[in-house]
Amino acid sequence: MLSFSLGLFSFAQKNYKPKASLNHTAIFVMDLKKSGDFYQQIIGLDTIAEPFHDGKHIWLRTGEHTMLHIIQGADAKKEYYKNQHTCFSVRDITVFAETLKKSNIIFEDVNGNKNVFSKRTDGVHQLWLQDPDGYWIEVNDDKY
Numbered sequence: 001m002l003s004f005s006l007g008l009f010s011f012a013q014k015n016y017k018p019k020a021s022l023n024h025t026a027i028f029v030m031d032l033k034k035s036g037d038f039y040q041q042i043i044g045l046d047t048i049a050e051p052f053h054d055g056k057h058i059w060l061r062t063g064e065h066t067m068l069h070i071i072q073g074a075d076a077k078k079e080y081y082k083n084q085h086t087c088f089s090v091r092d093i094t095v096f097a098e099t100l101k102k103s104n105i106i107f108e109d110v111n112g113n114k115n116v117f118s119k120r121t122d123g124v125h126q127l128w129l130q131d132p133d134g135y136w137i138e139v140n141d142d143k144y
Contacts, residue, residue, distance in 0.1 A: 021065065022066050023065070023066065023067070024059075024062075024066060024067040024068065024069050025062075025066075025067075025068055025069070025086060026068075026069040026070075026071055027068070027069070027070055027071065027131075027133065027135055028071050028073060028074045028133075029070055029071065029072060029073075029074050029132070029133045030072075030074045030075070030076070030077060030132075030133055031072075031132060031133075032055070032056065032057075032058060032070060032071075032072035034132045035058075035070050035131060035132050035133060036058040036060075036070055038131050038132050039058075039060055039068060039070065039131070040060065042099070042100070042103060042105065043088055043137070043139075044090075045060035045061060045062060045068065046060065046061050047059065047060055047061075048060065048061050048067065050069075055072070056071060056072040056073065057069065057070065057071055057072070058070040062088070068086075074133060077133055077134050078133070078134060079134060080130075080134050080135055080136055081136070082128060082136045084136065085128065085135075085136035085137055085138050086135070086136075086137055086138070087137070087138040087139070087140060088137065088138070088139050088140075089139070089140055089141065089142045089143075090139055090140075090141060091141070092141065093117055093125040093126070093127065093139065093140065093141040096127075096139055097115075097117060097127060100127075100129065101115065105129060106129065107127045107128060107129040107139075108127065108128050108129070109126075109127060109128070110126065110128070120140075124140050124141060124142045125140060125141045126138055126139065126140035126141075127139055127140075
């Protein structure tokens with residue numbers, strides 16, 4: 001019986017195909033409050049309980065089962081590539097763009113033109129902006 005169980009276990013391992021789902025993204029920031037305020041007030045994310053309670057972490061809900069973890073401790077702002085970004089969807093890109101303008105936050109289209117948004121070939125409108133530490137964010141009106 002034991003050899004049968006081991007054989008079955010071996011068979012199961014060979015045929016196992018992992019299925020993963022995104023749990024969270026973490027960003028390392030210089031000013032925790034400034035970044036937390038940006039993601040809550042501009043992007044519109046809600047805080048959730050974080051287990052550390054050390055004043056160096058903020059956890060924000062990004063979806064039903066996904067989070068953004070903001071971690072204090074970066075010593076300098078870095079330069080990031082636009083193609084390495086996090087994307088959020090909003091119901092109305094025009095309203096979102098107006099909110100950015102009222103907050104004096106510069107955004108751009110896919111080609112880097114300031115304060116305008118792009119239209120993808122599939123009809124989705126999108127814009128890009130950077131958070132306080134320079135991380136790139138895409139915002140689009142893709143239907144969710």
